[in-house]
Amino acid sequence: MRILLVLILLCGSAVAQEIPVRWDELTASDFPLAVQRASGTCILPIGILEKHGMHVPMGSDLIHVREWANRAARKEYAVVFPDYFYGQINEARHQPGTFSLPSNLIMDLLQATVEEIARNGFKKIVIINGHGGNPEFIRFFMQSQLNKKHDYALYFFEPGRDEAFNAKVSQMRKTPAADDQHAGEKETSMNMFYRPDLVKLSRATDESGKNQARLAIPAYTAIAWYSKFPNHYAGDGSNANAELGKLYADFEIDALVKGLKEIKADTKTLQLQNEFFERVENLNKKR
Numbered sequence: 001m002r003i004l005l006v007l008i009l010l011c012g013s014a015v016a017q018e019i020p021v022r023w024d025e026l027t028a029s030d031f032p033l034a035v036q037r038a039s040g041t042c043i044l045p046i047g048i049l050e051k052h053g054m055h056v057p058m059g060s061d062l063i064h065v066r067e068w069a070n071r072a073a074r075k076e077y078a079v080v081f082p083d084y085f086y087g088q089i090n091e092a093r094h095q096p097g098t099f100s101l102p103s104n105l106i107m108d109l110l111q112a113t114v115e116e117i118a119r120n121g122f123k124k125i126v127i128i129n130g131h132g133g134n135p136e137f138i139r140f141f142m143q144s145q146l147n148k149k150h151d152y153a154l155y156f157f158e159p160g161r162d163e164a165f166n167a168k169v170s171q172m173r174k175t176p177a178a179d180d181q182h183a184g185e186k187e188t189s190m191n192m193f194y195r196p197d198l199v200k201l202s203r204a205t206d207e208s209g210k211n212q213a214r215l216a217i218p219a220y221t222a223i224a225w226y227s228k229f230p231n232h233y234a235g236d237g238s239n240a241n242a243e244l245g246k247l248y249a250d251f252e253i254d255a256l257v258k259g260l261k262e263i264k265a266d267t268k269t270l271q272l273q274n275e276f277f278e279r280v281e282n283l284n285k286k287r
Contacts, residue, residue, distance in 0.1 A: 021073035024082045034079050035121040039264040041078045042122035044114070045069040046138070047085045048131040049099035050092040053183035053233040055203040056191045058097045059085070060183070061130035067194045068249070069128060072256035078126070078264075081117060086110070087129075088137040091225045095232045110141055118152035123270070124263055126155045128256065132182065149277040153269045159255035168247060174239035184209060184235015186248060193245030204237035 019030050019037065026034050047062030057063065062085050069080045085099065086106050092098040101109070114125050129138060135158075142154050170177075175185045191199050208231060215227035228234070 021070060021077065022080050022082065026079070038078045040122050041124040041126060041260065041264050042081055042117050043069045043073060043078050043126045043128060044081045044084060044117065046087055046127060046129050046131070046134060047083070048087045048089045048134065049085050049097065050089050051095040051097055051232045052187065053204060053209065053237055054206040055200045055237055056183055056188055057195070057198045060187055060191055063195055064190055065128055065130035068252050068256065072253045072260065076257045076260040078260055079122065084113070087131050087134040089131070089133055091133060092232050106137070107141060114152070114154060118150070123152045124155065124266070125152060126157050126260065126263055128157050146276070153273060155263055157256060157259045159252050162251065165251050172244045172247065175236050179211070179235055181234035182229065183233050183237050185237060185239045185244070188237035188240030189242065189245035190248055191245070192240055192242040193249055196242060201238065201240065207231045207233055209233040209235045209237070
């Protein structure tokens with residue numbers, strides 16, 4: 001009898017281990033178990049569809065966050081929302097393959113998405129981002145959550161700085177980090193690690209990724225990026241290698257695993273959020 005009980009427990013544990021991390025791969029019967037196992041935590045990886053030089057895929061940022069989220073969630077269980085590429089990419093509309101939606105639509109779509117994620121039982125939604133043109137949009141979106149009371153909390157996770165890691169990267173890099181902004185050595189290396197089958201390294205020098213510095217004024221303008229990098233390529237991807245990509249990937253994955261553990265244990269954010277809205281309501285009642 002004891003042996004049978006042990007076998008049942010072991011089988012139950014094995015089934016739990018086999019629950020997929022990806023939302024789109026879960027069955028309806030496993031979904032409530034996944035929410036529970038994730039402690040109500042869902043990762044929303046945001047990428048984009050845009051040109052990445054002539055040598056790496058349009059969905060490089062999407063592939064990056066997809067793999068980052070999936071690999072971290074397998075180590076620290078969380079449910080990963082399916083591919084989401086509805087971000088800010090107006091600066092690449094002159095390039096073929098760019099998928100750019102109106103600003104009000106991407107705000108509304110992201111709002112509807114997080115509300116649907118929450119409606120399905122996830123009260124902690126962790127946004128991770130793979131596209132350099134998204135952070136300002138994401139931060140503004142997050143601040144806009146204070147316009148209305150919600151029963152969920154949003155977290156925008158970005159890996160912190162690590163001097164030991166930076167030193168390793170510096171030893172391996174072949175191009176200056178300051179020049180490596182888009183489809184250069186870092187992004188190409190990560191593609192070579194995650195999806196080497198999609199990288200056409202011989203095409204990395206077909207266009208220039210140098211800063212053309214065509215605008216010199218003491219103010220930011222919407223055309224600033226284009227004035228520097230009209231080819232939508234910033235850096236030199238020809239120096240990339242999968243070993244460097246693995247170094248970046250491992251650092252990000254480990255950081256997200258640690259972040260997920262802390263977020264899943266967090267009780268303070270929702271508490272303070274509720275306190276904030278109570279004070280807003282009390283202030284409104286006095287008027």
